[in-house]
Amino acid sequence: MAKEIKTIGVLTSGGDAPGMNAAVRAIVRAGISKGYRMMGIQRGYNGLINGEVYEMNVRSVSEIIHRGGTILYTARCLEFKTKEGQAKGLARCKELGIDALVVIGGDGSFMGARALANQGIPCIGLPGTIDNDIACSEYTIGYDTAMNTAVEAIDKLRDTTQSHDRCSVVEVMGHHAGYIALNVGIATGAVAVLLPEIPFDFERDILERMRQTQVTGKKHFIIIVSEGVVGAQELANQIQAATGVDSRATVLGHIQRGGSPTVRDRVNASLMGYHAIDLLDKGIYNRVVAVSGEQLDPDHRRTGFGALEDDLVGEYGRVRRNAQPVHVFGRNGDFRNLQVQISAAEVRLQVQRVLAADGNRDAGDAADVHQHLVGVDVTRAHSLFVLRQ
Numbered sequence: 001m002a003k004e005i006k007t008i009g010v011l012t013s014g015g016d017a018p019g020m021n022a023a024v025r026a027i028v029r030a031g032i033s034k035g036y037r038m039m040g041i042q043r044g045y046n047g048l049i050n051g052e053v054y055e056m057n058v059r060s061v062s063e064i065i066h067r068g069g070t071i072l073y074t075a076r077c078l079e080f081k082t083k084e085g086q087a088k089g090l091a092r093c094k095e096l097g098i099d100a101l102v103v104i105g106g107d108g109s110f111m112g113a114r115a116l117a118n119q120g121i122p123c124i125g126l127p128g129t130i131d132n133d134i135a136c137s138e139y140t141i142g143y144d145t146a147m148n149t150a151v152e153a154i155d156k157l158r159d160t161t162q163s164h165d166r167c168s169v170v171e172v173m174g175h176h177a178g179y180i181a182l183n184v185g186i187a188t189g190a191v192a193v194l195l196p197e198i199p200f201d202f203e204r205d206i207l208e209r210m211r212q213t214q215v216t217g218k219k220h221f222i223i224i225v226s227e228g229v230v231g232a233q234e235l236a237n238q239i240q241a242a243t244g245v246d247s248r249a250t251v252l253g254h255i256q257r258g259g260s261p262t263v264r265d266r267v268n269a270s271l272m273g274y275h276a277i278d279l280l281d282k283g284i285y286n287r288v289v290a291v292s293g294e295q296l297d298p299d300h301r302r303t304g305f306g307a308l309e310d311d312l313v314g315e316y317g318r319v320r321r322n323a324q325p326v327h328v329f330g331r332n333g334d335f336r337n338l339q340v341q342i343s344a345a346e347v348r349l350q351v352q353r354v355l356a357a358d359g360n361r362d363a364g365d366a367a368d369v370h371q372h373l374v375g376v377d378v379t380r381a382h383s384l385f386v387l388r389q
């Protein structure tokens with residue numbers, strides 16, 4: 001039987017992401033409209049441990065749908081990774097009468113939610129990170145705004161790059177995932193995109209591509225590098241030394257995390273927030289609200305923003321663009337048994353589509369590439385998998 005819930009806490013955790021405010025707004029208003037008492041927890045698990053908690057009403061979330069950042073603040077809380085820290089969090093929930101929690105954050109934040117769930121606090125996770133690196137969901141809150149911010153900045157860089165016949169090496173964020181870099185690269189018509197999932201060869205992937213376009217008269221170049229692959233300045237220096245093309249490096253950095261959320265982020269965050277409350281209201285918890293195919297499934301079971309049910313593995317399991325991840329928090333409400341299965345054929349198909357859109361590589365490269373793209377999900381999923389109890 002579902003646990004009786006009267007009071008629901010909400011927190012944002014890990015890196016902030018545009019759209020988190022829209023999610024908080026939807027959660028608070030949906031919760032109040034369904035008769036729950038809503039508590040805002042500040043600075044992630046830090047605030048839970050320290051009691052930085054306040055009751056929220058419908059006006060607490062006024063004028064925030066268009067604002068980046070998070071009105072609840074966010075933090076990284078090392079203490080919450082320990083049993084002692086988690087016990088303090090549980091004690092605080094009991095003290096404040098918080099019966100359930102909605103956690104907006106990335107996979108680290110979900111590990112914290114899992115710890116609380118294992119101690120009997122029903123939790124719902126909302127994917128909130130610009131990196132789009134949550135294995136079960138095709139979309140994470142903030143991803144769209146971050147990409148648009150990066151594209152807008154690179155469009156500006158293009159003007160000056162073109163005027164000087166230069167090469168611009170631009171580093172974008174993404175943590176260990178190349179989604180931002182890949183899509184921004186396509187959207188800005190970059191000559192090359194360096195992803196963490198695909199080892200690159202300087203001669204083949206940079207110099208040869210530049211030469212090919214130089215033959216057709218191109219004199220300026222945009223190269224996108226996902227963070228951690230290679231230093232942007234180092235790469236710019238190498239390119240200048242090897243080609244003689246005047247080169248500059250730009251690290252877009254945290255600008256990608258800020259700003260007013262796009263329509264897509266506002267709408268998805270609002271829908272996901274509403275569904276988090278709806279699921280708790282239905283007695284379904286210890287799940288991540290995931291997006292699949294951008295469809296809203298009215299009974300919360302098949303696809304869309306609904307919870308991922310164990311019994312739907314295989315049948316409706318194609319929730320990730322190139323994978324078959326299904327369990328997020330596992331069965332029996334204890335977040336265990338996370339599983340990710342990859343369909344190589346699906347991955348290959350997806351990669352071929354991406355490469356076709358890119359127009360630079362032929363399908364033959366897909367075979368090399370697909371293993372690496374798979375790595376995006378597998379790597380992240382394994383980090384979850386290893387952490388299971």
Ligand code: ADP
Binds near residue numbers: 080105107129387
């Ligand atoms: P994100 O949620 O964006 O992936 P982090 O990985 O930094 O960001 O995690 C955010 C917070 O979630 C951490 O500071 C910590 O409080 C909590 N957290 C992360 N991993 C765990 C874990 N294994 N157990 C409990 N809490 C965790």
Ligand code: F6P
Binds near residue numbers: 227
């Ligand atoms: O997860 C979001 C993200 O911005 C990553 O893209 C980046 O690697 C990281 O956070 C940066 O974290 P910090 O806020 O600690 O600089």
